[in-house]
Amino acid sequence: MSFKLHRPLFLLSFILAFSHISLAQIGINLGQTDQWMKGAKAAIERSDYETANSIFRNLIDSGQQLPEEMPYLFAETLFQLKQYDNSSNFLNKYLELTGFKGDHYEGAQELQQKLQAPLKEIQECQLCDRRGYRFKTCFTCEGKRQIEQDCNYCKAKGVVGCSKCSGSGMITKMNIFKIVEYFECERCAGKGRLTCPVCEGSLKEVSSCKTCNGSGKLSSEDLCDHEEHEHIEVKTEATR
Template identity: 45%
Template sequence: MKYFFSILIFSFLFNFENSVAQNQKESLNFYYENAQSAMETGDYETANTQFRKILKLGVKLPSEMPYLFAKTLFEVGQYQNSQSFLDKYFEIMGKAGTYYDNAEELKKLLALQLNKSLSCQYCDLSGYRLETCVTCNGEKQLLKKCDYCEAKGKVGCTACSGDGVLIQLGAMGNRSYKTCHQCNGEGINICPVCEGDKELYTYCPNCLGSGSTSTEKICNHTEHN
């Protein structure tokens, strides 16, 4: 009886896995055909969506897909991602790929776009238009209260722990008291971080000190009025 149930469970799992694999294969073919059809009509946004659905399946990709996806990403302006998939295509297919000549042409077009992005002051490295950071208004830094001294401008002396005096033990165990040389007996020092100003400038956390943030607009590499 135990042997019978083992066979039954194995059979169920085997059929289930086959069913899942079959569904994934059908979905892959469906999305892949839709993506190629969209590319033929120039609808690269739809093609991009279909290719990404394939990636989510977690299955082995069609051998020519890295080029087709690279082409699609190029057309929607995602140049760095396009370069990554194009590199993968060359790695997998080499000169044997059906789209090898097309891939070589895309490689040249990508180089032009990436070079433009590198030298353009109006976009990020991916070719997306930059806009002034709304957090710091392009100033790259923000004036904030000093956390180290809690905006007091002074901190307790670390040498004497705020007592103002240093205690020294003699050879016989006797104690001697000496005015703290670091705080001159006051027990406090000027904050070493803000230097007593209670405030200090720090890099803007939104733009990381660049003064600008990326948008979703593809840059035309010219100044806007």
């Protein structure tokens, strides 16, 4: 016995089945997000901001839709961890998304006020980058901003071929009788080579350090306290 499956009914069944799977998956994702948010809030309540920070970052990395209040709570967490630049970024995102209608609008306004002083301190500090992380000495140039290396122009030979005589030491001229005559190259005195104009024969060249772009410093992972630290030399067996 055969029968025909009506096309509209078949399409409707397919759509419903697909929708069922999608809604189920969405339910799982929302459940996971809800658990993460509850865990982060509990961590904030007990002032465990490191744990809250870790949870929020896991939530961001998951690619799931973020709850509306998440940027604000993350901004508060980052403020407590003294990551003021990151805190400001997430706070601005919260206000951009919710405006004055957000549940945490008043708290966001207060946080903006609290951020003004530390952000100004970061901008004025010469010891840290614009995110508030302390500079460290460049490991390549050791803070000298420049490095000495083999001359690239002459390949550390100290001399280069004379361009006037093509390295032969001789140049040719045709006299009035159309006879080719050979003369010693005046530029290189017949040697066919010249002292390298870059290293001046030293075989070495000095150039800006590419690791730190000539600044002599790199950003570290340490938050800056905006105070000079006394450098204490640690003596080793080799330096004693």
